[in-house]
Every structure is written in structure tokens, then in C-alpha cells.
Amino acid sequence: MRLVAGFYLSLVLAASVVAEVTAEPELHFLTEHSPPSQYINEAGQIDGVTIQLIQHLQQQLGERLRFSLLPWARAMELAKAEPNTVLFETVRTPAREAQFQWVGPLKYFDMQLYTLPEVVAHPADFAAARLRGCAYRSSAQLGYFKQLGFEEGRNLSVVANAHECQVMAERGRAEVIALNALRYGEFFHMGDVTLQRWQPLYHSYLYLAFSPAIPVERVQRWQDALQQSYLDGTMRRLYQADYPADMIEQLEQYWQADY
Missing domain, CATH: 3.40.190.10 (Periplasmic binding protein-like II)
Structure with missing residues (x-):
């Protein structure tokens, strides 16, 4: 009986090992x-x-x-x-x-560009070269910014994380950022800074x-x-x-x- 019990115990242990090895x-x-x-x-x-x-x-x-x-x-x-x-x-x-x-x-996501309310109200007074954008590295939005003429090192800051663009805007170091309009609506507020929905970027x-x-x-x-x-x-x-x-x-x- 001990031999039989030992045999079955060996089978159970072997099955456990196989299961562990083959587990995803x-x-x-x-x-x-x-x-x-x-x-x-x-x-x-x-x-x-x-x-x-x-x-x-x-x-x-x-x-x-x-x-x-x-x-x-x-x-x-x-x-x-x-x-x-x-x-x-x-x-x-x-x-x-x-x-x-x-x-x-x-x-x-309904990604749209947000910028200063005065830019939305008087776009002809603000050349694109005077507006500094912000996007995050390896993101889909970065490619869209470049298609619009924003260029890293000239009028585009590229950061590591999406929320850093919001911080850049709050500190006055970026005037154009991309946000999900479904979440933020017409206006984005951060600190003393208010940005307004400007134009679609991508869905x-x-x-x-x-x-x-x-x-x-x-x-x-x-x-x-x-x-x-x-x-x-x-x-x-x-x-x-x-x-x-x-x-x-x-x-x-x-x-x-x-x-």
C-alpha cells in the first residue's frame, strides 16, 4: 500500500511540475x-x-x-x-x-488643439510661428503636430509624458496643446491659465x-x-x-x- 501511495504521490507531483512548466x-x-x-x-x-x-x-x-x-x-x-x-x-x-x-x-478620444482664448478670437493676429506647441514623445499626436508645421527645436516642445504639456501651458511655455475634447469640453483650466478648444486634431x-x-x-x-x-x-x-x-x-x- 505504501508503494502504491508513493507511486500516486509521484504522479501528482510530476503533474504539478508539468503544469508549472506549461503555465502561460x-x-x-x-x-x-x-x-x-x-x-x-x-x-x-x-x-x-x-x-x-x-x-x-x-x-x-x-x-x-x-x-x-x-x-x-x-x-x-x-x-x-x-x-x-x-x-x-x-x-x-x-x-x-x-x-x-x-x-x-x-x-x-476626440483630440483637439487647445490654445489661448485670444488666439481663438483673433487667429489672423497670431502667426503659427509665434505659437509654441507641446506634444509627448512617441505619441500619435506628435506626428499630427509636425503635419501642421510645428517643428521640434523651433516652435514645438517634446516632453516625456502627456501631462507635462499641461504643466508647460500653465507656466506659459506652450500656447498649443492637444486634449481630449470629450473630457475637457470648451475650456481647459490649470492654475491661472485658461485654454480654449481651437481646432480638431484627430479622432x-x-x-x-x-x-x-x-x-x-x-x-x-x-x-x-x-x-x-x-x-x-x-x-x-x-x-x-x-x-x-x-x-x-x-x-x-x-x-x-x-x-
């Missing part, structure tokens, strides 16, 4: 500081609405993951170079299409960008779980306190069109 590797989620989506809370932990949505999906799928909050350009480079990484929240541009596997969308859905080495079947499970979060109301429950109704409705229309 942990996913490393990379993002930037961008409240209320993702930020460091008072307890020193990564938190935010998008973080909570991802954690909900993680629980549904039984996945293992960890988060890192980095400057956007650094997060982008790591996502391109390392396996088992997921970059978020990411604009799906033609240049990036083949670099990642895409899950989403999980956000919708975009934002995604989770999975590294190419991750099995397609695993990525599809994340896509299915995200879809379910929209269908069962989880997305709306998590989003409605922090995100505008227009954005939530735009996302719901996107997913409803899929069914």
Missing part, C-alpha cells in the same frame, strides 16, 4: 501616468479606471500580470523589444499595426497592444473578455463616474455594431 508566462502591462485612467494612488500602488477594467478581465481569465508606469517613449520601446508585454492605452496607427496584436477598443480609438510573440489564442481570450465587459455593463459601471457619457456611448455603439 506572466504578462507585463506597460503604461504611462494619465489620470483618471492610470496613476499612483496614495498607497503607492498603480490604480485608475483602466487599471480596474484590466484587473476585472484578469480575474475573468485567471491570468497573471503586473503593471509598470513609465514615460510613454520608454514603455513603447520596451513593448517593441520584449515578449509577453502589453502596451496601453495605445492609438492604432498604420505605422504600429504590424508591430502588435490589438485588443479593444477600450477608449475613444481615435485606444487599444491594448499585445506583443507579437504572445499566442493568438491567448490574445483572442482577452478580446472576448473585453467584449463581454461591454455587454454585461461592467465597462459602464467602471467608467461612468470618471469618463464623459459621450465617450461611453461611442464605445457602446462600436461594440453593438459588432453583434
